[in-house]
Amino acid sequence: MKLRVHTGNENPSRWTSETSSTASTSASPRSASTARLAKCANDRQAGRDQRCEQRLNMPRTPDKSDEGDARPTRPMNPRAIIAGVIFVIIVGLAVWYLARPEPLLVQGEVESTRVDIAARVSGRLAKVAVARGQDVAAGATLLVIDNPELVARLHEASAEKAVADAELARINVGTRAEIISRRKAEIDRAAAELTYAQQTYNRTRQLAADQFAPRSKLDQDTDALTLAQKRLDQANLAYQEAVAGFTLEEHKIAEANVVKATAKIDTVKALVDQMTVSAPIASQVYQIPVEEGEVVTPGVPLLSLVDLADTWLGFSLREDLLSGLKVGDRFTVRIPAIDDREMVVEVRLIATKGEYAGWRSTRATGDFDLRTFAIRAYPVDKIAGLRPGMSVYADWRKRLP
Numbered sequence: 206m207k208l209r210v211h212t213g214n215e216n217p218s219r220w221t222s223e224t225s226s227t228a229s230t231s232a233s234p235r236s237a238s239t240a241r242l243a244k245c246a247n248d249r250q251a252g253r254d255q256r257c258e259q260r261l262n263m264p265r266t267p268d269k270s271d272e273g274d275a276r277p278t279r280p281m282n283p284r285a286i287i288a289g290v291i292f293v294i295i296v297g298l299a300v301w302y303l304a305r306p307e308p309l310l311v312q313g314e315v316e317s318t319r320v321d322i323a324a325r326v327s328g329r330l331a332k333v334a335v336a337r338g339q340d341v342a343a344g345a346t347l348l349v350i351d352n353p354e355l356v357a358r359l360h361e362a363s364a365e366k367a368v369a370d371a372e373l374a375r376i377n378v379g380t381r382a383e384i385i386s387r388r389k390a391e392i393d394r395a396a397a398e399l400t401y402a403q404q405t406y407n408r409t410r411q412l413a414a415d416q417f418a419p420r421s422k423l424d425q426d427t428d429a430l431t432l433a434q435k436r437l438d439q440a441n442l443a444y445q446e447a448v449a450g451f452t453l454e455e456h457k458i459a460e461a462n463v464v465k466a467t468a469k470i471d472t473v474k475a476l477v478d479q480m481t482v483s484a485p486i487a488s489q490v491y492q493i494p495v496e497e498g499e500v501v502t503p504g505v506p507l508l509s510l511v512d513l514a515d516t517w518l519g520f521s522l523r524e525d526l527l528s529g530l531k532v533g534d535r536f537t538v539r540i541p542a543i544d545d546r547e548m549v550v551e552v553r554l555i556a557t558k559g560e561y562a563g564w565r566s567t568r569a570t571g572d573f574d575l576r577t578f579a580i581r582a583y584p585v586d587k588i589a590g591l592r593p594g595m596s597v598y599a600d601w602r603k604r605l606p
C-alpha cells in the first residue's frame with residue numbers, strides 16, 4: 206500500500222480514486238484502515254472548500270497553512286536604491302579614471318623683452334623719477350645722477366675749445382703790421398752794426414799791416430764783422446716771414462686743434478648727459494634695486510624695464526618630446542592666472558640649451574643622453590592681462606598639428 210499526503214493544490218477525487226485502486230489491488234489485511242484514512246481526507250477537503258468560499262467574500266488573513274505557499278511582498282527601501290546607484294557611479298568613475306590615458310602636461314612661463322638700465326658714469330644717485338610698475342614713454346627721465354667733477358671737466362674742455370678757436374682766428378688774420386715794422390727796424394739795426402763792424406775791421410787790418418796792432422785784435426774784428434753779417438741776414442729772413450704770414454701747415458695745425466677741443470667737449474658732454482638716465486623704449490618699470498643717495502658706478506644695473514608689447518611663452522622640452530614639432534606649428538595652452546583661459550600660440554624658435562642645463566643621462570640603462578631644447582612660442586592673438594612670470598601649461602598629446 207502507498208500513502209500520499211494531500212496538499213491544497215491537488216484534486217481530492219483523483220486522490221480518492223488512486224487510493225481506492227490501490228486498496229482494491231492490495232490483498233493485505235490493512236484495507237479497512239486505508240478506507241478510514243481516505244474518508245478523513247475527504248472530510249478535510251470538504252471543510253477546506255467551505256473556507257475558500259468564505260475567503261472570496263471577505264479580506265484574506267494569512268494563516269499558517271498559506272505561509273508556505275505565498276509570502277507578502279515587502280516595499281523597496283529608497284535609501285538602499287540611492288546607495289546602490291551611488292556605489293555603481295563611484296565604481297564606474299574609478300574604472301574610467303584608472304583606464305583613461307594620462308595627459309602629458311608641459312609647463313611654460315610667459316616672458317617679455319627685458320631691458321636692464323645701467324649707469325655709464327659714477328656719482329651719487331640724486332633722484333629716482335619713476336616707481337615700480339609705472340608705464341613710461343620712450344625718452345622719459347628715469348634717474349638723475351650727481352657728479353660735480355664731471356661737470357668741471359666739461360667746463361675745462363669748453364675753455365680749451367675757446368683757446369683753439371682764438372689761435373685759429375689769429376692765424377687766419379695773419380701777421381700784424383706792428384710785427385712787420387719791428388722786423389724792418391731789426392734789419393736797419395743789423396745793417397748799422399754791420400757797417401760799424403766793417404769799419405772797425407778795416408782800421409785794425411791797416412794797423413796790423415803797419416805793425417801797430419796785434420794779430421789777435423785783427424782776428425776779433427774779423428769775427429765781429431762776420432757776426433754782424435749773420436745778424437743782418439737773420440733780420441732779413443724774419444722780415445720776409447712776417448710779410449709772408451703763416452704757412453699752410455700752421456693753418457691746418459690750428460684747425461686740428463679746434464677739432465680736437467670740440468671732440469673733447471663732445472666726449473665730456475656725452476658723459477654729462479648720461480647723468481640723466483632716460484627710457485630707451487616705451488615700456489614698464491619692472492625693478493628698482495637702488496635708492497636715492499646711493500653711490501653708483503658704471504655697469505651696475507639701476508633698474509629694469511619690460512616691454513609688454515613683445516611677449517612670448519618659453520618652454521624647456523626634452524628632445525624626445527620634439528617629435529614632429531617644427532617652427533610655425535601651433536598648439537593650445539591654458540593660463541591659470543586668467544581664469545584658465547585657452548590661448549593658441551605659434552612656435553617661432555627651437556634652440557638647444559647649454560650642456561649644463563636640462564641634461565638627462567640615460568646611458569646607465571643602455572639608452573642615450575637626452576638634451577633640453579628651448580621653445581619660444583608667440584601668441585597668435587593678443588590677450589589682455591598677459592604678464593611676464595605667469596605660468597602656462599599644455600597637454601602635449603593634444604597639441605594642434
